[in-house]
Amino acid sequence: MTSDKLYNDPELVEFYDIENGWTADSEYLKTMAASRTSILDLGCGTGLLAAAIAREGSKRVVGVDPAAAMLDIARQRPGGDRVRWVEGDGRTVRLGETFDLVLLSGHAFQVFLTRDDQLAAMKTIAAHLSPQGHFIFDSRNPRVEEWKEWTPALSERVIVHPELGDVLAWNDVRHDPDTGVVEYDTFYRIAAGGRTFAAQSKIAFPSHEDLVSMMNEAGLVVEQWLGGWDGRRFDASASEIIPIGRLARPAVQSNRAQSMTSRT
Template identity: 85%
Template sequence: MTDKLYNDPSLVEFYDIENGWTADSDYLNTMASGRTSILDLGCGTGLLAVALAQKGGKRVVGVDPAAAMLDVARQRPGGDRVRWVEGDGRTIRLEETFDLVLLSGHAFQVFLTRADQLAALKTIAAHLSPQGHFIFDSRNPGVEEWKEWSPAESERVIVHPGLGEVLAWNDVRHDPGTGVVEYDTFYRIAADDSTCSAQSKIAFPSYEDLVSMMEEAGLVVEQWLGGWDGRRFDATAPEIIPIGRLGVPPVSPPR
């Protein structure tokens, strides 16, 4: 499904207003210190990728499947320091490796099936240098955060620099069979009382699901965080954040 939230330029305008620089950005900005090459897989509008590139001496590549998001990234001040690539995180192969491969903003959750998630993990492995590390975040399904995305609980007022005051809210449906959450995002513009909306789908793989895929993808997790404050993962943690590296290839027995 083509998600208008990321592909419709009029909706992409709201992305940085709603998300912006958050705790994950702070953590990843610190983690990137000392790295010379970074792949931001699912870079969106490029806020983080540009910040990392501006630290100097780093090769930074931002990949995203949404052309409208990349248009914003290219026009961002400092955007010329990043190489932007339109591509699918399941299949893209850049034929180069990086000290750090990251997916932030719960980008991993757009991969809806186990096959898609495994393909994305294999993309991470394909782009890791021998000493490189990866990190990404996915919401813990045990916390059931989607229950907070009802219209009553999610209603909020934001200010758009060109459109003025905007009333925003979400609505949500959860499929317990697949674990996929489908949610709607609405923006009602006060100036003309018009409303624009988008429908999105995301998956909530469990900790056990992720563990089972890592070895198959050729990855080893060194630590599991439960939040961007550095807490360890447990069943009550809001996030599942694996940090790891390439697995060690099996040694062939002597002949």
């Protein structure tokens, strides 16, 4: 994941905010963060969300991402000076502190390609949650097979780059049914001059059932499953899988509570 040019090549990173920008997930997460005093944005990318959260009152905000080129943009944006930016891998980073909210947005969780990677990322979430803290992330529902829309014919679009002008963009895609990993190409062709930028990326599509299983192993409990950033509940036809949860309560506490109940 750290070698993906889409996130590591400074010329390609310039297209990231143009293509993604401020979307429904950003608004939902900013609102969720409003009542929290400490926020960890794990996979913060160019820092658009983390900086916006940091500008709203006095909060401890940390943004972690493995891509130095994206963090360079994050540091320069308004509010970037209020965030502590850390270059690190979501599977292994340990900051030695906990947070009221740990979030991953923009389907960042899907860059973890194997079950081991995904479980490691969940353990990172658990390691940084305060006892009363909550986590939230999003992952596309594999049953919807959204990757089928990422063909050249269906994905072609024109975007406007502030310096390069009109840019023709499109994708191409390959799906491995054995691993569930989707490999997709991203192309940007500059209208003036015809220069083309290209990058190849891989993402995974873990199922809802797989996520449930890994949550248990990571010591996390999901309190609510959403199927979209409009707040709809998750079902098999939902385009998104969005868990909102917390740390599991230690078994010793649960046993003690049961013991006290049995005595009354």
